[in-house]
Amino acid sequence: AQSVTQLGSHVSVSEGALVLLRCNYSSSVPPYLFWYVQYPNQGLQLLLKYTSAATLVKGINGFEAEFKKSETSFHLTKPSAHMSDAAEYFCAVSASNSGYALNFGKGTSLLVTP
Amino acid sequence: NAGVTQTPKFQVLKTGQSMTLQCAQDMNHNSMYWYRQDPGMGLRLIYYSASEGTTDKGEVPNGYNVSRLNKREFSLRLESAAPSQTSVYFCASMTGGLTDTQYFGPGTRLTVL
Numbered sequence: 700a701q702s703v704t705q706l707g708s709h710v711s712v713s714e715g716a717l718v719l720l721r722c723n724y725s726s727s728v729p730p731y732l733f734w735y736v737q738y739p740n741q742g743l744q745l746l747l748k749y750t751s752a753a754t755l756v757k758g759i760n761g762f763e764a765e766f767k768k769s770e771t772s773f774h775l776t777k778p779s780a781h782m783s784d785a786a787e788y789f790c791a792v793s794a795s796n797s798g799y800a801l802n803f804g805k806g807t808s809l810l811v812t813p
Numbered sequence: 814n815a816g817v818t819q820t821p822k823f824q825v826l827k828t829g830q831s832m833t834l835q836c837a838q839d840m841n842h843n844s845m846y847w848y849r850q851d852p853g854m855g856l857r858l859i860y861y862s863a864s865e866g867t868t869d870k871g872e873v874p875n876g877y878n879v880s881r882l883n884k885r886e887f888s889l890r891l892e893s894a895a896p897s898q899t900s901v902y903f904c905a906s907m908t909g910g911l912t913d914t915q916y917f918g919p920g921t922r923l924t925v926l
Contacts (some may be wrong), residue, residue, distance in 0.1 A: 708853065731912050742817075742903060742917035750912040763845075789855060793911050797871060798863035801857035801915060802848050 701726040701792040703773075705804035713812050718762075718777040720807050722790030725771065731793040732773045733801065734764055738786045746788075748775060760784070785811045814839050819904050819916035825924045826894045834889040834921050836904030842916075843909040845887035847871075847879060849900040850920075856903065862887055863909065894925045 706721040731750055735743040747758025754766045764775045775788060787808050790809050791801040820835045838845065843864050848856040858871030862881040876898060878890045885907075891898060901922050905915040 733914075735917075742919045743905075744917070745914050748912065748914065795911055797842055797858060798846075798861045798869065799826050799907070799909065799913065800858045800861050800871060801856070803848075803857075805853055805855040 700796070700802070701728075701730055701731070701794055702802050703706055703790045703792050705724040705785050705788075705790050705807050709804065709808045709809040709810065711812060712780045714782055715779050716761050718775070718780045718784065720790075720809065722764075722773045722775065722796060723771050724773060724790075724792055724802060726797075732764075732766065733791045733793070734758065734762070734773075734775050734803040735789045735791065736760075736786050737806075742798065743789065746775070751771065780809075781813045782813070785809055815918050816840065817904055817906055819902075819918035819921050821921060822919065823922050824840065825926065826891075827926050828895060830894050831890070831892050832894065832923075833891075834885070834902055834904075834923075836888065836918060837886045838904075838906040838916070839885065840883070840916065842906035843884070844907050845881065846905040846915065847877075847887070847889045848903045849873065850903060858902050859889065859902075891923075894923075896907060896925045899923060899925045 732747045734746040790804040817838045846861045847859040860879040865884045904918040907913045907915045
């Protein structure tokens with residue numbers, strides 16, 4: 700079964716600093732990977748997704764992620780954090796054996812300090 | 814387009830009470846999903862419906878039932894609520910494919926006393 704692991708349940712960065720949120724996947728077949736963001740008391744919004752077309756994927760709000768098969772990773776980055784980036788971030792993998800439902804990681808809470 | 818809508822937004826139940834969470838989408842999507850979100854657990858799949866007229870269990874189906882009323886609507890029912898079902902419930906929908914984007918509703922925050 701496909702699964703993802705997010706390293707670090709909480710990450711704190713200063714405003715303007717690099718954001719790096721880590722996600723590793725486990726899959727016996729080529730995975731299709733997603734990053735979602737959840738702002739407080741809201742639903743989830745897609746940031747970006749990897750569908751094998753390109754290993755470097757650009758998303759909304761200046762975020763991007765690179766698929767590295769050799770490291771089984773799909774880490775999310777942003778060069779310069781804004782206060783508005785404070786949110787919960789979820790990595791997920793599409794599961795072909797349950798109607799393409801998503802298997803989510805446990806999430807990483809990003810705190811941005813002034 | 815409203816996207817995915819959920820009602821109610823908040824609900825408090827007593828142990829043993831029943832209720833139905835409603836979900837509707839106006840994007841003509843084939844597939845719909847119910848997830849629950851608990852602190853430190855991410856989101857876990859309760860039930861899904863790959864197409865109108867079909868439903869299947871997900872990772873945590875115990876204590877829940879679902880109905881795919883038509884292509885637009887997918888409801889989740891708690892027959893006898895338990896404190897362990899205190900959670901935030903999200904409905905999602907998508908066209909139906911391995912690389913498709915799932916669109917999420919705003920969630921229902923349920924507390925069972």
